[in-house]
Each structure stands twice: as structure tokens, then as C-alpha cells.
Amino acid sequence: MEFFETLTTALEALKLNKMRTALAMLGIVIGIGAVIALVSLGQASQQTVQTQIQSLGSNMLTVSPGAQNSGGIRGASGGGTTLTNDDAKAIASSTQITTVAKVSPELSRRAQIIAGRNNENAQILGATPAYADVRKVTVSSGRFLSQQDVDGMQRVAVLGPTAISNLFPSGASPIGQSIRISNISFRVIGVTTSKGGTGFMNQDDIAIIPLTTAQKLVFGVNYLGSISIEAKSADVMNQARDQVGYFLLARHKITNPYQADFSIFSQEDILGAATQVTGTFTMLLSGIATISLLVGGIGIMNVMLITVIERTREIGLRKSLGARDRDVVSQFLAEAVILTVVGGFLGMIIGVGLSYIISSLMGLPFTLSLSAVILAIGVSGAIGIVFGLYPARKAARLSPIEALRFE
Incomplete structure (x- = not known):
């Protein structure tokens, strides 16, 4: 019964000055809302990145050129010219490599695509038929590249859904239509099934053309940008990495593995790095948002200290009528906890x-972190206790006679 009386009295006291009560809760509302929103958006971004990477294939290894030591300085991976078509063919035909199922040599750059009056800057990917198997690409209409297209250096292209919508906004079938890439005419032969993504990671904003055409006609190079390799199973990924690595070292006549002019990454490596980056970014934003909770708690403490001063005579009257110190502490502590808990629930809703709104606008999956919600509400209650305890104890220490004399 005493608990409900304390709660009722605290609510009545808070109602006396509604504006001050609302302003006191504002910091908690903003802090809790920011923490929940940022954690949820961070998890949504992380989930999107994981889905995009996993959609490329779970048993895939990527060989990138350029990680070579020169004068004691290690160069960046992926920007070199040390991988060739012969390397990819040798890996695919080698009897020493027993754990590889498919090999996909690739060359990727960005270029302008023109279709009539429409144009866009998209990723141009030179590939072979093996790309569809290694990267798990399917076509929704038309067909994919054939070996005859690669051998004959054909000017054909398979476009992603985003590229199609930008180049052919009228909705007409793109199959058989003519487009221009770097002022070279190509015929559209297929459209890939959507895989999602945004910005430079958009796997739908792409034009896939024969590798030979990309190398000799479009970009004028004789090297590869990467070699994608599909292992026979997830269980032999490490073995496949070792076999391919030592095979390429021997082909490139490199005896010291630390001087290798290539790097090999698995999907787990890329996924782990991406997860770490997005997780760190989410924690950083959440830490910044948590500062507003601290500011809100200080605001509540200030409001409670002012309340103690305003109600000094009331405290003296209650103590002269027999109220104990713990009754006064409970009274003011209850008010502080109510402020933070109610503010926490409002912040949770916001x-x-x-x-939800930002996820919808950014095209991200809506992800609600239940642990973040529980933690935020728990933290708000703890803030009420921590920042409300000092004003409550200060009120309880007042002498009844001095409190009644207070003007």
C-alpha cells in the first residue's frame, strides 16, 4: 500500500508543472530514441552487406593482383597487372589442384553506357560463362554469355535490372536492343535476376560482356582484374586456398610467399572485415547517442534539485508530521524514476x-534489436535512480524546523 501511495504522490507532483516535466524527459527521449534507431540501422546495414557478400557464393575464393613487395614496401592488393588469362586457364586445367570446381577470370571497370537518349555510369564486367556458376548469377530473360561469345570476341552484353531500368525506362524489352559502351556498339542478349545492393556494391547496376571483348576492344589491356574460384565444398576452402596459392607462386617463379604478387581472399574473410567495419561504426554512433542519455540524466538531476528547493516547506511539514527520511527519499526517487522510465518508453516508440522510416527510405531491411530496446529501457531506469538519488537524499537530510522556516 505504501508503494502505491508513493507512486500516486509522485505522479501528482509531476503533474503540477507539466512543461518542466516534459522538458526534463526530453533528453532521455532523444537519447533512447537515438540509441535504438542507430543500433537498428547499423544491424540492418550489416545484414544487407552480409546478404550481398553471401549471394556471391559461399564456396568462393577471389585471387586479386598487386600485393607485391618492392624495396620493403608492400603494394596495395587489387590494383596490379600480375594476373593473366593463362593463370586462370592453368588453374582450371592443373592436375595438382584437386579442390577447385570452377574458375572465372574477370576484368571489371566503370564506364558510360548509352542507350538512345539515356545513359548511365555502370560497372562493366568482362567475364566467361563460368562467371554465372561461380557468382550464382541467373538470368530472368534472354541468355547468359556462351563460350562462342568469348572465343569470337562478340559484342554482346547481359545487363542487370538497375541498368535496364535506367537505360530503358519505357519498359520495352531490352533483348536485342543496341547499347554503346565506350563508343562500341553492343547487343543486349540477357537480363540478370536481381541480387540487390546500393552504390558501388550494386550488383544489379552492371553490364557483363565477353572477357576477350572487354580486354581487347573496350579497355585495351591483356591482364585480369581478378580470378574467382569456386571450391568443390566449404570443407575444402582452406585446402583450395593453399593449392591455388602455391600453384601461382610456382607459375610466377616466386620462392618467398611473403613476396607474392597476388592475394587470395575467401568470402569469410570479406564478410568478417565488412562485419567488423559496420559493427565498429554502429558502436561509435551508439556511443555518441549515449552521451545524450548522460545529458538527459544531468538535466533530470537539475530539475529535481530545483524541485527540492521549491518544496522545502512541504518536506519540513511532512517530517514534522512523522515522515521518515526513507519516505522522503522514496518520494523524490520515485519522481525521478518515473521521468526516466516514461521518457524511455517514449524514446523507444520514436x-x-x-x-522503420529511414530503413524504408534507404531500401534497408527493417531490423529491430530487442537487446537494444531492453538495454535502453534498463539504462533509463538506472539513470533515474543514479541522478535522482542525490536530490532525494538532500531532501531527506533537511531539518524539519529549518525546512519550515525556509522562505
């Missing part, structure tokens, strides 16, 4: 709403 945070979930913001997360």
Missing part, C-alpha cells in the same frame, strides 16, 4: 518509428 526510435522504432525512425528506424
Whole structure:
């Protein structure tokens, strides 16, 4: 019964000055809302990145050129010219490599695509038929590249859904239509099934052309940008990495593995790095948002200290009528906890709403972190206790006679 009386009295006291009560809760509302929204958006971004990487194939290894030591300085991976078509053919035909199922040599750069009056800057990928198997690409209409297209250096292209919507906004079938890439005419022969993504990671904003055409006609190079390799199973990924690595070292006549002019990455490596980056970014933003919780707690403490001063005579009257110190502490502590808990629930609603709206606008999956919600509400209650305890104890220490004399 005493608990409900304390709660009722605290609510009545807070209602006396509604504006001050609302302003005191504002910092908590903003802090909780920001924490929930940022954590949810961070998890949504992380989930999107994981889905995009996993959609490329779970048993895939990527060989990138350029990680070579020169004068004691290690160069960047992926920007060199040390991988060739012969390397890819040798890996595919080698009897020493027993763990590889498919090999896909690739050359990727960005270029302008023109279709009539429409144009866009998209990723141009030179590939072979093996690309569809290694990268798990399917076509929704038309067909994919054939070996005859590669051998004959044909001017044909398979476009992603985003490229199609940008180049052919009228909705007409793109199959058989003519496009221009670097002022070279290509015929559209297929459209890939959507795989999602945004910005430079958009796997739908792409034009796939024969590798030989890309090398000799479009970009004028004789090297590869990467070699994608599909292992026979997830269980032999490490063995496949070792076999391919030592095979390429021997082909490139390199005896010291630390001087290798290539790097080999698995999907797990890329996924782990991406997860670490997005996780760190989410924690950083959440830490910044948590500062507003601290500011909100200090604001509540200030409001409670002012309340103690305003109600000094009331405290003296209650203590003269027999109220104990713990009764006074409970009274003011209850008010502080109510402020933070109610503010926490309001912040939770706002945070979930913001997360849903922003996720929809950014094309991200809506992800609600239940642990973040529980933690945020728990933290808000703890803030009420921590920042409300000092004003409550200060009120309890007042002498009844001095409190009644207070003007």
C-alpha cells in the first residue's frame, strides 16, 4: 500500500508543472530514441552487406593482383597487372589442384553506357560463362554469355535490372536492343535476376560482356582484374586456398610467399572485415547517442534539485508530521524514476518509428534489436535512480524546523 501511495504522490507532483516535466524527459527521449534507431540501422546495414557478400557464393575464393613487395614496401592488393588469362586457364586445367570446381577470370571497370537518349555510369564486367556458376548469377530473360561469345570476341552484353531500368525506362524489352559502351556498339542478349545492393556494391547496376571483348576492344589491356574460384565444398576452402596459392607462386617463379604478387581472399574473410567495419561504426554512433542519455540524466538531476528547493516547506511539514527520511527519499526517487522510465518508453516508440522510416527510405531491411530496446529501457531506469538519488537524499537530510522556516 505504501508503494502505491508513493507512486500516486509522485505522479501528482509531476503533474503540477507539466512543461518542466516534459522538458526534463526530453533528453532521455532523444537519447533512447537515438540509441535504438542507430543500433537498428547499423544491424540492418550489416545484414544487407552480409546478404550481398553471401549471394556471391559461399564456396568462393577471389585471387586479386598487386600485393607485391618492392624495396620493403608492400603494394596495395587489387590494383596490379600480375594476373593473366593463362593463370586462370592453368588453374582450371592443373592436375595438382584437386579442390577447385570452377574458375572465372574477370576484368571489371566503370564506364558510360548509352542507350538512345539515356545513359548511365555502370560497372562493366568482362567475364566467361563460368562467371554465372561461380557468382550464382541467373538470368530472368534472354541468355547468359556462351563460350562462342568469348572465343569470337562478340559484342554482346547481359545487363542487370538497375541498368535496364535506367537505360530503358519505357519498359520495352531490352533483348536485342543496341547499347554503346565506350563508343562500341553492343547487343543486349540477357537480363540478370536481381541480387540487390546500393552504390558501388550494386550488383544489379552492371553490364557483363565477353572477357576477350572487354580486354581487347573496350579497355585495351591483356591482364585480369581478378580470378574467382569456386571450391568443390566449404570443407575444402582452406585446402583450395593453399593449392591455388602455391600453384601461382610456382607459375610466377616466386620462392618467398611473403613476396607474392597476388592475394587470395575467401568470402569469410570479406564478410568478417565488412562485419567488423559496420559493427565498429554502429558502436561509435551508439556511443555518441549515449552521451545524450548522460545529458538527459544531468538535466533530470537539475530539475529535481530545483524541485527540492521549491518544496522545502512541504518536506519540513511532512517530517514534522512523522515522515521518515526513507519516505522522503522514496518520494523524490520515485519522481525521478518515473521521468526516466516514461521518457524511455517514449524514446523507444520514436526510435522504432525512425528506424522503420529511414530503413524504408534507404531500401534497408527493417531490423529491430530487442537487446537494444531492453538495454535502453534498463539504462533509463538506472539513470533515474543514479541522478535522482542525490536530490532525494538532500531532501531527506533537511531539518524539519529549518525546512519550515525556509522562505
